Amino acid sequence: MTMPAGVSVDPPLALLAELTHRCPLRCPYCSNPLDLQRSGAELDTATWCRVFTEAAALGVLQVHFSGGEPLVRRDLVKLVGHATEAGLYVNLITSGIRLDADRLGGLVEAGLEHVQLSLQDSEPSSGDRIAGLPGAQQAKRQAAALIRAAGLPLTINAVVHRQNLERLEAIIELAVQLGAERLEVAHVQYYGWALANRTALLPSREQLDAATAAVETARAQLAGRLVIDYVVPDYYAHRPKACMGGWGRRFLNITPSGKVLPCHAAETLPDLRFPTVADASLTEIWYRSHAFAWFRGTAWMAEPCRSCERREIDWGGCRCQAFALTGDAARTDPACSLSPDHALLADARREATDATPEFVYRQHSALRQAPDPTI
């Protein structure tokens, strides 16, 4: 339970609070784990409130209310109010489904500062198909109008992949039309559900290049009106992303049942036991838990990371991706061209150009069909 020597630990900047895994949408790239938790396993109101108080005391500045769909929690207004009173800056990450003016009014009054609304496509038919819910696109348009009418800043989160990338320009236009001030264009990250759907989602090099050019053009045209954040896909990267800004350096994530993780996908890693909010305070967990210390800093690294001059820039990339692709969480992220496993990404790209299979939609395990053999 001790920290490797020489690792100085700053307080975390942000907390991702996954209030629930319940969601009206069934997106095939959902970042939730394959084994979704049911409502009975969720932390209750009082426990979440205690957690927000602990987070503020630890030095967390921003809390992102996420899920699943946070709006399915009946106590959401109360949770937002408590987090705000504790001094946290509250952001809501939502599908917008079931948002109405009364609910939103309550959230604004409770202190909500910002909303991130997901958008699956510009075309309603494709948007509804990707979300796995008829009428989803229309509900999102209404949600955006309500959010803007309430005076809240709006960010549109658009996850892009081979089945919607050709409409990226229209997606950007729609974000402007919906009154967004920010647009996040995020290529799918391949963990969990997205990894199960990788061949259906991974774009071609041509699609990626066109998308990058479209973003650059739109940024110039819309400067001062719309800020566009762009996340490039690992599968075409030369250097890995500094996942979460480094393990246990800036963020913590709490699952619906109260497990405290360094990132939302960390539960996929074997042999690491993550503490829960019932075991210890967030301060104790952040500074003294085995799980948060495990990949913190650079002492855990093997070559080529260990002697790399970028080791404190990208922190070895993503541990979950290293494990998902190589079976060893301590290896260099294969997204790095210096990784001995880098060819795995080229294999996946080739595989994806051969066929576009049906989506495996997100659903609770008892209902799930036989999963793709690649997961």
Added chain:
Amino acid sequence: MTAGRPSLESSAVLSFAPHVRFRFDETRQAWIILAPERLLLPDEQAIEILRLIDGERDVDAIINVLAGRFDAPRDVIAGDVLPMLQDLVDKKVLRQ
């Protein structure tokens, strides 16, 4: 990418945009700016300037205060203040 857009006028009165919080963080003993999906850690010079943003003083008045406080020529102060304020307006942290 700022070309073609109107630049900040010295008579502009600036305030923090709604849902932007400029506050002192006790844990870090530092001034911070919290905004949608943004956390900014202003340097000492920026903090001096931002603490004068009150929705009443115009840019000219802010420059005057700082010129007096640091006993520096007005145009030198303006050369620091204007680009910084313009940048924060572009980032939607401040608004006119």
